Structures are given as structure tokens and as C-alpha cells.
Amino acid sequence: MKKKILILGGFGFIGTNLTEELLKRGNYEIIIFEAKNVIIQNPDLLNDVKVYYGDFHNEKEYEIIFKENQIDIVIHLISTTVPSMSNENIIYDIDSNLVNTIKLLNIMKQYQTKNIVFPSSGGTVYGILKKEHKESDPTTPICSYGIMKLTTEKYLYLYNYIYGINFLILRPSNPFGKYHKSPRQGLINVILEKILNKETIEIWGDGSVVRDYIYIKDFVRIIVDLIEKNIQNEIINIGSGRGYSINEILTIIREEIGDFPLKYVEARKVDVPYLILNIDKLRTFLDINLMGIEEGIKKTYNWLKERNINRCF
Amino acid sequence: MKKKILILGGFGFIGTNLTEELLKRGNYEIIIFEAKNVIIQNPDLLNDVKVYYGDFHNEKEYEIIFKENQIDIVIHLISTTVPSMSNENIIYDIDSNLVNTIKLLNIMKQYQTKNIVFPSSGGTVYGILKKEHKESDPTTPICSYGIMKLTTEKYLYLYNYIYGINFLILRPSNPFGKYHKSPRQGLINVILEKILNKETIEIWGDGSVVRDYIYIKDFVRIIVDLIEKNIQNEIINIGSGRGYSINEILTIIREEIGDFPLKYVEARKVDVPYLILNIDKLRTFLDINLMGIEEGIKKTYNWLKERNINRCF
Numbered sequence: 001m002k003k004k005i006l007i008l009g010g011f012g013f014i015g016t017n018l019t020e021e022l023l024k025r026g027n028y029e030i031i032i033f034e035a036k037n038v039i040i041q042n043p044d045l046l047n048d049v050k051v052y053y054g055d056f057h058n059e060k061e062y063e064i065i066f067k068e069n070q071i072d073i074v075i076h077l078i079s080t081t082v083p084s085m086s087n088e089n090i091i092y093d094i095d096s097n098l099v100n101t102i103k104l105l106n107i108m109k110q111y112q113t114k115n116i117v118f119p120s121s122g123g124t125v126y127g128i129l130k131k132e133h134k135e136s137d138p139t140t141p142i143c144s145y146g147i148m149k150l151t152t153e154k155y156l157y158l159y160n161y162i163y164g165i166n167f168l169i170l171r172p173s174n175p176f177g178k179y180h181k182s183p184r185q186g187l188i189n190v191i192l193e194k195i196l197n198k199e200t201i202e203i204w205g206d207g208s209v210v211r212d213y214i215y216i217k218d219f220v221r222i223i224v225d226l227i228e229k230n231i232q233n234e235i236i237n238i239g240s241g242r243g244y245s246i247n248e249i250l251t252i253i254r255e256e257i258g259d260f261p262l263k264y265v266e267a268r269k270v271d272v273p274y275l276i277l278n279i280d281k282l283r284t285f286l287d288i289n290l291m292g293i294e295e296g297i298k299k300t301y302n303w304l305k306e307r308n309i310n311r312c313f
Numbered sequence: 314m315k316k317k318i319l320i321l322g323g324f325g326f327i328g329t330n331l332t333e334e335l336l337k338r339g340n341y342e343i344i345i346f347e348a349k350n351v352i353i354q355n356p357d358l359l360n361d362v363k364v365y366y367g368d369f370h371n372e373k374e375y376e377i378i379f380k381e382n383q384i385d386i387v388i389h390l391i392s393t394t395v396p397s398m399s400n401e402n403i404i405y406d407i408d409s410n411l412v413n414t415i416k417l418l419n420i421m422k423q424y425q426t427k428n429i430v431f432p433s434s435g436g437t438v439y440g441i442l443k444k445e446h447k448e449s450d451p452t453t454p455i456c457s458y459g460i461m462k463l464t465t466e467k468y469l470y471l472y473n474y475i476y477g478i479n480f481l482i483l484r485p486s487n488p489f490g491k492y493h494k495s496p497r498q499g500l501i502n503v504i505l506e507k508i509l510n511k512e513t514i515e516i517w518g519d520g521s522v523v524r525d526y527i528y529i530k531d532f533v534r535i536i537v538d539l540i541e542k543n544i545q546n547e548i549i550n551i552g553s554g555r556g557y558s559i560n561e562i563l564t565i566i567r568e569e570i571g572d573f574p575l576k577y578v579e580a581r582k583v584d585v586p587y588l589i590l591n592i593d594k595l596r597t598f599l600d601i602n603l604m605g606i607e608e609g610i611k612k613t614y615n616w617l618k619e620r621n622i623n624r625c626f
Contacts, residue, residue, distance in 0.1 A: 139467075
């Protein structure tokens with residue numbers, strides 16, 4: 001029998017790619033919970049998934065899914081804030097992310113759904129203490145977004161300890177690629193889109209900020225591989241294990257795509273200067289073979305170009 | 314000029330002892346914020362401190378203190394939950410402890426109060442992974458109370474990073490002694506009170522649970538010493554560095570005070586089996602010379618006896 005997976009936020013950036021990957025594998029019945037006004041980037045998915053529309057802030061609107069379906073796994077992709085803005089309204093961050101996730105866990109408990117996959121944040125939970133981060137490193141976030149991800153990790157551990165709900169916590173680096181849509185985060189996608197729109201690219205700081213990037217198709221493949229290997233109750237970094245400064249990314253884009261106008265502006269305090277994820281733990285579970293960043297950037301650019309053409313006609 | 318210290322929850326167990334200690338030193342002007350229905354155990358304090366009564370759940374009720382006084386240091390002793398009950402209503406724990414503390418921090422930011430002392434919880438933040446805990450150890454609480462203490466620590470770090478509010482985070486073990494009043498936590502006091510009331514003592518589990526105890530007068534002296542040494546932006550375990558099983562405590566009480574009726578009942582899942590705090594870090598700041606547990610128990614018992622006599626007449 002196919003496993004029933006409920007994806008909260010299944011039509012977002014990660015959600016759309018993950019849904020495609022899960023459907024490709026053929027072992028899953030996918031149910032998606034999404035906001036009523038979501039933009040569905042791949043409408044073909046509507047043929048293969050069951051969709052419930054509603055508001056994550058009102059648990060009654062998704063409780064019905066648990067009533068009507070015996071859900072095996074919840075993949076919780078909803079986040080109401082982004083790192084760069086999260087310090088501006090911390091109480092909203094707590095209410096909308098943490099409290100709502102506790103409500104979700106209570107509903108899972110009630111309907112005896114025993115598995116949850118939760119992307120935390122490799123980019124924000126560690127803070128600025130070190131350059132390369134292992135899962136066991138100290139965690140001192142410099143944004144509320146990271147604190148809320150970390151706190152949710154702790155509650156997942158607690159719900160496992162008390163109620164036996166199994167978790168798989170992923171700490172991704174910076175995914176980029178197809179179906180990315182937020183203009184507020186995701187350096188590579190934002191830059192490529194600005195190039196296509198012939199806008200000037202603004203870089204916060206001097207471009208020395210180092211990040212670890214992962215192509216979205218690799219990221220979702222790894223998630224599904226971990227689920228299929230039945231990896232449970234682990235916290236796992238998912239990244240490339242390699243760092244690129246913004247200036248290095250700009251050079252790669254220039255080489256692959258061509259030149260573009262650029263402006264450096266004042267650095268943001270919310271950005272940690274250096275972040276590379278140590279992926280040794282991930283390698284103990286899976287063979288990791290990732291797409292090169294040049295190829296990922298080209299693929300992303302081609303997808304953006306095609307999307308823009310489709311939008312025009 | 315005397316420093317102005319605002320103690321939130323200043324008439325509680327820790328608060329009353331801490332207020333006495335601060336007044337003894339003579340360098341401080343003490344302002345206490347407390348609930349309207351608080352039981353004041355040492356009414357003499359009312360001659361030496363300024364008191365504002367109100368509800369911590371409504372920040373307007375203490376904002377006036379910041380308006381009317383230039384507060385130098387906030388000591389935040391209010392906790393709306395106890396470890397053993399906190400898993401039963403996690404959303405209340407989040408709202409009443411975490412959200413309210415963020416409101417406090419926002420008011421401190423607004424009125425430019427730059428120092429906060431916060432007792433976290435050495436007994437719950439670490440979880441069950443190890444026997445003796447250092448401040449740098451991993452933290453996986455098995456109760457919501459511990460998660461909220463830990464999350465508040467992270468936000469204190471964040472408010473220091475963004476707004477320069479200095480924190481002193483204490484992770485106490487199990488303080489016991491004079492002015493303790495909660496029947497829901499604090500093994501030694503609860504047992505001694507039951508002995509005085511000739512009630513049967515119920516022990517959860519087989520009595521093997523090990524804890525690290527500190528006499529309250531030692532605890533508050535250490536807090537004030539750390540404040541006077543201007544130790545800032547540190548997380549510090551405060552305990553005895555020694556462990557006693559419940560059965561060992563019972564033996565000590567029997568030797569010091571006499572025999573009593575006893576019953577063992579089912580263990581609670583919320584209790585970690587073993588907790589001793591490593592206090593090497595504390596020793597780098599202060600010379601530590603603690604009261605022996607036998608003497609602390611005797612003193613506590615004598616205080617309880619005297620209090621009961623005063624209550625009867």
C-alpha cells in the first residue's frame with residue numbers, strides 16, 4: 001500500500017520540487033495543504049495530488065485532512081517568516097511558527113500520525129561562532145528565525161520522547177533552482193532574476209560573505225532518500241560541504257551567463273559572515289553526488305528564462 | 314550612586330532571599346514587581362524596597378516602572394510554569410513565559426535598560442544525555458519548561474547581539490531552604506514540610522534519581538557576587554557539583570531530624586534520572602564555599618518549624 005504523505009506548503013519552492021520527486025518514485029499518495037491564494041507553479045501536479053486549501057494559522061482548517069485520511073508522514077514546509085525580517089517582529093515569529101507547529105504536533109498526536117519531516121535551517125541555527133558547522137556544534141542564532149527553527153527541533157525531540165512521534169530534522173544550507181519564488185531570500189535565484197529583468201544587482205557588504213549552496217533537485221532527492229532509508233530521530237545537515245563567497249558566485253554567473261550591473265551597499269547585521277555545513281553525518285546515511293554549482297546556475301537561469309517567456313505570451 | 318535593580322517576582326522563593334542579600338550589601342535601590350495576591354514572607358522588606366503590583370501578562374502594568382525609574386539591572390525571576398506540569402499545556406508555557414519575556418526585553422530596549430539577570434534551569438535544559446553537565450554540553454530538554462528556558466537564553470543572546478543588552482544567565486541546580494513555598498517542586502522543602510505536617514512522603518520511582526542541591530543563601534550570594542564582579546554575557550551553572558540520590562537525601566533527613574512514613578510510587582517520565590552540574594566555570598569567577606547539605610537541611614527544617622509555629626498563633 002502506498003504511504004500517505006501530507007505536505008504542508010506543498011506548492012512552495014521546496015514543496016513543488018519535493019512533490020515532483022515523491023511522485024517520480026511512485027510509492028506515495030500525496031496530499032498537499034496550501035494557502036488559498038498560492039501560486040501553483042506546476043499545475044500538472046493537480047492531476048496527481050489531493051489538495052486541501054486553508055490557513056495554517058487555524059488548525060481547524062487542516063485537522064480535517066487527518067480526519068479524512070490516515071496520514072503516515074507529515075512534511076512540514078510552512079514558514080511564515082524569513083531570516084532577514086524575523087527580528088523585526090519576534091512575537092509574530094513565535095506565534096505563527098512555533099505555536100502553530102505545536103498545534104500541528106498536537107493534532108498528529110491526536111490522530112496517531114507518527115512521522116514528521118521538518119526542514120530546520122543550517123544557515124541560521126549555528127550563528128557566527130565557527131566557519132564550518134557540524135550538527136553537534138553549539139547553536140547561537142543571530143536571528144529569531146533561527147531561534148524558532150531550533151526551538152521547534154527541541155519540541156520535536158520532546159514529542160518523540162513523550163509520544164513516540166518520530167522526526168527527521170534537516171538543516172539545509174542554501175537551496176537554489178527551479179520553482180524558487182521569494183524575492184526576499186535565496187541569493188542565486190534573486191541575482192539571476194534581476195539579470196533577466198535587467199535590474200542592477202545590490203550586494204549587502206563587500207561580497208565576502210560565504211555560503212554553502214545546494215541545487216534544489218539534489219536537496220529534495222536527499223530528503224526522499226532519507227525517508228526511504230527510514231532514517232528517524234536524527235538531525236542532519238544537508239549542503240554541499242563547500243563554500244562560495246558572493247563574489248565567487250558573481251564570477252561564476254558572469255562566466256556562465258554574461259556581465260551585469262552591480263552595486264555594493266551596506267552589510268546587514270543579520271547575515272553571518274561565513275557558513276559551510278559539514279556533511280559527514282549525511283554521508284554516513286547516503287552516497288552523495290551533487291550537481292556542480294556552475295551547472296545548477298545554468299539550469300536555474302534557463303528555467304527562469306523559460307518561465308519569463310511563458311509569462312509574456 | 315546606588316544602582317537601581319528591578320526584581321520581577323521579588324517576593325518569591327529566590328526573590329525574597331535575593332532581596333535580603335542585595336539589601337545587606339547596601340549598594341542597591343530595590344524595586345520589586347509582584348502579583349497583587351502575592352504572599353509576602355518577610356514583611357520587613359516593605360520598609361526597604363519600592364513595590365509595584367501588577368500582572369506580568371500585561372506589560373503595561375510594569376512598563377510604568379521603567380517610565381518612573383531609570384532601571385540599571387532587571388532580575389527576571391517570574392516563571393508561570395514548573396517543569397513537571399509544563400508538558401501539559403505547552404502553548405500556555407510559550408505564551409506566558411517566552412512571549413512575555415520578549416515583551417519585557419522590548420520594554421528594556423525602549424527605556425535603555427542594559428542589563429538583565431535571568432535564572433535559566435540547570436536541572437532541565439540539558440536533558441538525559443549525560444550525568445554531569447557543563448555549560449557547553451548539548452541541550453535536549455524533556456520538558457517544555459526546559460525548552461522555554463533555553464529559548465529565552467537564545468533570545469537574550471540575540472538582544473545582546475542586536476541591541477547591546479547584557480545578560481547574565483544562571484543555570485541553577487535545585488535550590489532549597491528558607492522562603493521556599495511551592496508544593497509542586499523542590500524535593501527537600503516538600504519532604505520537610507510533609508514531615509512537619511505528619512503526612513506520608515511519596516517518592517516517584519525507586520529513589521535513585523540523583524540531583525545537585527544548593528542552599529538558597531549560597532545561591533543568592535553567588536548571584537550578587539557575580540553581579541558585583543560585573544560578569545556579563547555568560548551562561549553559568551550554579552550548583553554544588555555534588556549529586557545525592559533521593560534515598561541519600563532521605564537518609565540524611567532521617568539522621569538529622571528523625572524517621573517518617575514513606576511510600577514509593579510510579580516514576581514520572583519528566584524526571585531526568587541523573588543531574589549534577591559541573592561548576593568549573595563558576596569557579597573561574599568566584600571562590601566557592603558552600604554550606605554542607607546536612608546543615609542546609611537542618612536550617613531549612615528549623616525555619617519551617619518556626620514558620621508553622623508563627624502560623625498557629
